[in-house]
Amino acid sequence: MLTRPGDWGEALPTCEALGMPDHRSARADGPAVDPVLRRTLASAGLPTTGRFLLRAGWVSRAWIGEHHVVRVSGVAPFRDAYRHEAQIADLLVDSGVPHARHIAHGHGPDGAWYVSERLPGRTLHEAWPAADGPLRRSMIESLGAVLRTLHSVPAQADLLPPWLAHALDGGPWPAYHPPVVDRSLKRVEEARRRHGRDARLLADVTTWVRERLPLFDGDRPALVHGDLHGSNVLVDGGRVTGLVDFAEALGQPADAELDTLLRWCARAREFPPTPYAEGLDPADLVDVPGWLGVAYPELFAREHLRERLDLYDMHMELALYAHHPEAEVRDLSRDRIAELLQGRNHLGGLLR
Numbered sequence: 001m002l003t004r005p006g007d008w009g010e011a012l013p014t015c016e017a018l019g020m021p022d023h024r025s026a027r028a029d030g031p032a033v034d035p036v037l038r039r040t041l042a043s044a045g046l047p048t049t050g051r052f053l054l055r056a057g058w059v060s061r062a063w064i065g066e067h068h069v070v071r072v073s074g075v076a077p078f079r080d081a082y083r084h085e086a087q088i089a090d091l092l093v094d095s096g097v098p099h100a101r102h103i104a105h106g107h108g109p110d111g112a113w114y115v116s117e118r119l120p121g122r123t124l125h126e127a128w129p130a131a132d133g134p135l136r137r138s139m140i141e142s143l144g145a146v147l148r149t150l151h152s153v154p155a156q157a158d159l160l161p162p163w164l165a166h167a168l169d170g171g172p173w174p175a176y177h178p179p180v181v182d183r184s185l186k187r188v189e190e191a192r193r194r195h196g197r198d199a200r201l202l203a204d205v206t207t208w209v210r211e212r213l214p215l216f217d218g219d220r221p222a223l224v225h226g227d228l229h230g231s232n233v234l235v236d237g238g239r240v241t242g243l244v245d246f247a248e249a250l251g252q253p254a255d256a257e258l259d260t261l262l263r264w265c266a267r268a269r270e271f272p273p274t275p276y277a278e279g280l281d282p283a284d285l286v287d288v289p290g291w292l293g294v295a296y297p298e299l300f301a302r303e304h305l306r307e308r309l310d311l312y313d314m315h316m317e318l319a320l321y322a323h324h325p326e327a328e329v330r331d332l333s334r335d336r337i338a339e340l341l342q343g344r345n346h347l348g349g350l351l352r
Contacts, residue, residue, distance in 0.1 A: 036110045037063050040070050044104040044115045056274060060111075068103060069118050074111030077174035080162035081247040082114035088246040089116075091223065096149045098234075098242040119242040125230030125273050128280060137291045138238030144295025146240045147228075147257060151299075155223035155251035157182075164250070173323035178226035178248055179259055179315035181216050184209050187318035194322050198334060204341055205314070212311045215304050221251035228257055229264035230280060231273040255302050259312040262289060266346035289350050300351075309347055314340050 034054065041048045052063040052070070060073035073081070082105040089102035100116035107113070121127075124139060131139065160168070160180070167173045168183050188209060192202045225232070226248035234242040264271050265288050269279035293300045302308060317340065320333040339345060 034063070036061070036072055037070060039108060039110060040072055040113045040115070043106055043108055043113065046103070046115065056276070058275060065118060067118055068115055069100065070113065070115050072110050072113045077163050077172060078247070079112055082112045084161050085114060085246045088249045091153055091155070095153050097146060097153065098240060099246070100242055100244055119234050119244070121234040121236035121241040123231050123273065124233040124235050125280060127235050128230060128284065135238055137287070139235050139240065140288050140291040141295035142235070142238060142240040143233060144292045146243060147299065148296050150225065150243065151222040151254040151257070153223040155221050157221040157251045159251035161248050161250060164248070173319060176319040176323070177260060177316045178224065178250060178252065179256055179312040180250070181213070181252065181311065184213065184311060184315050187315055187322065191318055191322035197321065201334065201338060205318070205337060208341055209311065209314065212307055215308055216253065219253040222254040224250055224252045224254065224257045226250050226260070228261045229271050230268070231271065255299060255305065255308060256312055258299065258309060259316070262309070262347060262350055265289060266350055286349070290352070306347065306351060310340055310345065313345055313347070
């Protein structure tokens with residue numbers, strides 16, 4: 001994303017994958033030296049000693065230890081994100097979906113906190129550049145098998161991240177995805193009510209959305225990760241060892257999972273893992289959809305898949321156009337909306 005609106009920056013990498021410490025990261029041996037870390041470990045009922053690496057994320061700090069990962073966020077709009085993530089972790093128990101086991105979560109003087117087990121491996125983002133073609137394919141096919149299992153977990157259609165539910169009901173928008181199909185027309189109306197938006201363009205969008213909503217009639221909601229990209233998948237060798245950061249998980253049609261994933265493939269430079277890093281080269285990800293389709297063909301087998309994916313994409317662009325505080329980002333989304341009406345977006349080079 002241009003401003004990383006939906007990235008929570010919690011990829012849980014191994015210490016080795018994080019590189020040498022600098023002014024943004026620090027190791028601690030013996031008693032935890034950071035008072036925030038020490039207070040959080042105590043609140044979770046864990047020893048306040050050990051070796052940890054501090055990593056700055058997009059909206060929080062993460063300390064990676066030998067056995068646990070500790071995250072703390074003081075960002076008010078995401079206050080209940082960890083409670084939601086704990087709820088998702090409960091749904092995943094005995095599901096067969098590899099994920100970081102939830103240890104404890106809560107609120108304290110430093111903000112909301114969440115403690116989970118540390119999984120083996122490193123992020124897909126970190127592993128990708130050095131991997132050869134067969135290893136890359138193996139990782140993506142493993143991801144396909146994991147996603148099939150995830151999407152078999154029962155989920156209610158009203159399962160939403162708390163911040164998203166609040167935003168859909170008229171609250172602020174601290175992030176702009178994942179899509180919620182049955183609120184698509186409301187996104188158009190919100191944009192229409194904003195000063196300076198293109199009324200003629202939005203009238204065309206209203207017609208466009210109404211023509212596509214019947215494509216979703218009778219859909220069964222699945223548990224969708226909602227923010228699937230290279231920093232939220234852990235791998236070890238050629239297999240996925242865990243999906244992480246379920247703060248945006250929700251109940252939607254299974255192919256909604258492709259929204260962020262394919263956007264990452266096409267615009268990977270907009271997905272750096274931390275504010276100080278760089279995204280991958282999209283040219284290195286062009287084979288990902290095809291490999292994923294081999295392992296999980298039914299995800300790509302939906303009738304009118306391209307039209308459905310276009311609606312998911314429109315949902316995000318409308319949210320950006322209506323609510324983003326920066327005029328430059330709103331103008332970019334307006335242009336992308338106009339392109340979508342003509343059948344053009346980032347999906348053109350990915351779906352064959």
